[in-house]
Amino acid sequence: MNKILFPTDGSAYSEHAARMTGEFLEAWPNATGVVLYVTVKENYAYDFATEAVDRYEKELSKHIEKKIxxxxxxxxxxRLEYNHQISHQSQTICHVAQTExxxxxxxxxxxxxVFDRVLVGSVAQGVLHRSEIPVLIVKK
Incomplete structure (x- = not known):
């Protein structure tokens, strides 16, 4: 194991995955990691207040980086680097995983x-189905 990608949205669910990432980094002392936060510009707020949303996302990214x-x-x-991208979440996670x-x-x-995934989708599900790299999904 040389490199691990830990995508996060700053939620409590991500914290569980962060702890698991730490366990892997502990087990593989030569491994490095990438912490990835992806801003999604596919929401209606960008249509009305682009600059305000950009400022908010930049501050949120800084907060998540510090928290992690x-x-x-x-x-x-x-042994970690932090990466903030602006794009589609699951596609970007898979792209960064391959690039890195x-x-x-x-x-x-x-x-x-199932009902919630049909309505809002699931980043974890999208990554699981798109990725050519092994994916470990951590549930609370």
Whole structure:
């Protein structure tokens, strides 16, 4: 194991995946990791207040980076890089995984039911079906 990708949205579900990422980094002391936060521009707020949403997302990204790098994954922060992308979540996660040549994607899941996935989709499900790289989905 050389490299791990940990996509996060800053939620409690992501924190469980962050702890699992830490366990993998502990088990493989030479492994490095990429913490990825993806901003989705596919919402209606961008149509009305692009600059305000951009500022908000930039601040949120900084908050998530600090929360992860100084929190759960602090013991390994010298082996991690933080990456913020603006695009479609599951496609971007898979693209970054391939570009960074990671060995594993560790992703939190909200654990929504079938009805919720039909209405809002699931990033974890999208990554699982798109990725050519192994995916570990962590549920609470």
């Amino acid at each position: 790098m100084e929190g759960v994954l602090q013991p390994w922060k010298d 040549e990671v060995d594993l994607i560790i992703l939190g899941s909200h654990g929504r039911g």
